[in-house]
Amino acid sequence: MRWRCSWFWLIVFLVSPLKAQEWKVQITSPLPKSIFGWAQNAPEVRLKGELLKGDEKVVPKRSEVVRLFLTGQVFMGEKLIDTVPMWDDGSHGDEKSDDGTYTAIYRPPKLGEYQVRVRAQADIIREGKVFTREFWSDFVTFRVVPVPYARITQPETGSEIKGKTTLRARLLVLEKPFDERDETLKASVKVEGEGWRKELPLNRKGSLLTAKINFPKRGTYRLVVLVSVQRDGKILHSESEIVEVQVAKLGYFLLVTAVILFLGFLFLPPKEMPLRYRHHLRLDGRPIQLEPGEKKQESGLELEAAVNKRQVKIRQKGGEQSILRKQNSPIPQRELELSEREVCLVGEERLVYEKAEPMREKPKIWHRLLPNTFWRCLFLALALVALAYWLWQWRQFAG
Structure with missing residues (x-):
């Protein structure tokens, strides 16, 4: 009886400090209600968890914990479907070894809603004795939904192409063509190679994606189609398989x-x-012809023909008295302008502007090489x- 009481108080002494210091398991990935997209393959869900003592992360051999194992348990509904060991060794998706953060990469087997929790099994040393305790995290829910992805059909990988090509790709969901209207869907092609990188938008028609690509130089280039969609406010991404081509022509x-x-x-x-005019006049019955821009003396008059107007300028050269006046005008002048079909009285003689003959200069050969329209x-x-x-x-x- 005495021995039983001794063991009882020893257990109370060892266990009670554990409760007082609030040991707990925390899941840092995935976040609650996360959404993952299933494209060509199942998504990689990164499970990350850590054991906390109060607010401090527990690292084995740096505290009273000498050994620590973390295991993820994945449920679908109420059924346990997978048990996933977690690691703190810089592998299996773990970023840094021996930092107290345990990681595993999990691929869900199908679409749907999942719950995950993490179990921590710790070997704790107290008063020179080692005993094992288990701690559990809360459940975290995440979903896996189908998302569109692209499969490049042209050009084929390893093919040799010219400096310009048309990329063609099919938009698929779970291996079936995706031609539904989706305002959130965006698609582009990323081209990399020979120190050159460019991302081009893709044109979509149903499930067909196309884009014209001009390569800057010959060499090896890698093509990958990027697709993004929005589901329940979360943006999900997918990438096609990489197609490598040789640009040689x-x-x-x-x-x-x-x-x-x-x-x-x-x-x-x-x-x-430009339109030019040949002018035909008649002075007291005598015909006079003036080429565009020509000046001519006739009976004490100087006649000057306009180049691109139906007009002739007439000047009186001699005499003190002005003798030029237009018909129906009583005022004599020494200089006047005569338009087509007008009559000018020169003293007792009549000067009639009979007509202006339109004409165009023959164009030079080099005129056709001028960008003049x-x-x-x-x-x-x-x-x-x-x-x-x-x-x-x-x-x-x-x-």
Whole structure:
């Protein structure tokens, strides 16, 4: 009887301090109500937990705990479906060894809602005696939902392509085409290689994703399609398998485009030559012809023809008295301008401006090479830009 009482008080003495110091297991990953996306494969769920004594993390052999084991238990509904050992050795997803944080990578077997808890088994030394205690965390719930992912169908991995190609990919969910409308879905292709990196948006039509890619130089490039969607306020990501291609040939699409644009520039009608006028007059029955801009002396008069107007300037050269006046005008003048079909009285003679004959100067050969209209300017500018970009690519490929 005396021995039984001694053992009872020893147990009370060893156990009561454990309760007073609030030992507990804390799960730091996954967070409560986390959502994980199932794309090509099951997602990797990182389980992270630690044993706390009060507010301090317990590290074996640095405290009264000489050995510590953490194990994750995964439930679906009320059924235990997996037991996952956790590690603090810098492996199995653990970032740093011997820091008191235990980690494991868990892949759920199917879609659905899961609960996880962590059990800690600690060997504690007290008064020279070692005894084992177990501690449990609270349950943490997480869900696994299907998310769209891409599979690149063109180009194929290992293929040799030109400097420009069209990427094609299929959008899938659980190996079936995904062509549903989803406003949250975003897709892009990441291209890396030869010290060059670029991310391009993808065009979507149903389950088909496409994008045109111009490679800056020859070499090896890696293509991967990135897809993101939003589920219950959480953004989930997926990546396609990496496709590696060899770019060894320079495409001639831009060069051909430049040639077509330049030919279009040549065939577009140039701006017309300015309209000029040949002037026909008659002085008292005698015909007078003036070429555009020509000056001519006739019967004491100087006639100056306008170039691009239906107009002739008439000046009186001699005499003190002004003798020029237009018909139906009583005021004589020494200089006046005569328009088509007008009549001028020169003393007793009549000067009639019969007609202005429109004419255009024959264009020079080089006139067709001038960008003198909007469309000719546009075609020439686009042709030069396409040619300059192709030459830049050619230098990259030649180097």
